[in-house]
Amino acid sequence: MNLATGQAPIAAIIRCADSRVAPEIVFDQPLGKLFVCGVAGNIPTPEIVESVEYAVGHLGTTLIVVMGHSNCGAVTAALQNEFVDGLFAQIALAPTPDLDDCIANNAEQGIATILARSPMIEEVVKSGEVQIVAGVQDIATGEFELVAQTQLN
Numbered sequence: 271m272n273l274a275t276g277q278a279p280i281a282a283i284i285r286c287a288d289s290r291v292a293p294e295i296v297f298d299q300p301l302g303k304l305f306v307c308g309v310a311g312n313i314p315t316p317e318i319v320e321s322v323e324y325a326v327g328h329l330g331t332t333l334i335v336v337m338g339h340s341n342c343g344a345v346t347a348a349l350q351n352e353f354v355d356g357l358f359a360q361i362a363l364a365p366t367p368d369l370d371d372c373i374a375n376n377a378e379q380g381i382a383t384i385l386a387r388s389p390m391i392e393e394v395v396k397s398g399e400v401q402i403v404a405g406v407q408d409i410a411t412g413e414f415e416l417v418a419q420t421q422l423n
């Protein structure tokens with residue numbers, strides 16, 4: 271598709287704002303293929319979820335990826351109780367204070383948050399038209415490891 275005339279991204283990505291995270295490079299995709307939404311801690315905030323709804327509803331995107339990453343500063347800050355409210359307080363920590371566990375848990379929890387905040391996305395996920403996956407990018411290797419996913423029908 272000519273980039274100037276439109277877009278048909280294959281996936282909507284909810285990524286951390288961290289400067290070391292680059293979905294196009296990690297997933298080896300050219301411009302026009304990924305609808306990338308970024309916020310510290312890859313939290314599906316209402317604005318992020320509305321952006322993803324646009325991709326699903328208007329651009330035909332059928333895959334949503336919640337993309338955590340190793341050594342996440344936002345999750346580290348949440349783990350150290352640096353924030354009692356606001357965005358960072360929404361980070362879903364794991365039962366144990368292990369950073370990697372918390373990063374994985376926060377990404378996985380993103381799936382539930384998206385479904386809770388968007389009846390529209392919940393409907394297309396339930397019908398099997400759209401899948402949400404969550405995973406963690408290893409900053410050192412660039413590898414993306416899946417931690418959770420919704421089922422396709």
Ligand SMILES: [Zn+2]
Pocket residue numbers: 286287288310311312339341342343344345
């Ligand atoms: Zn981060």
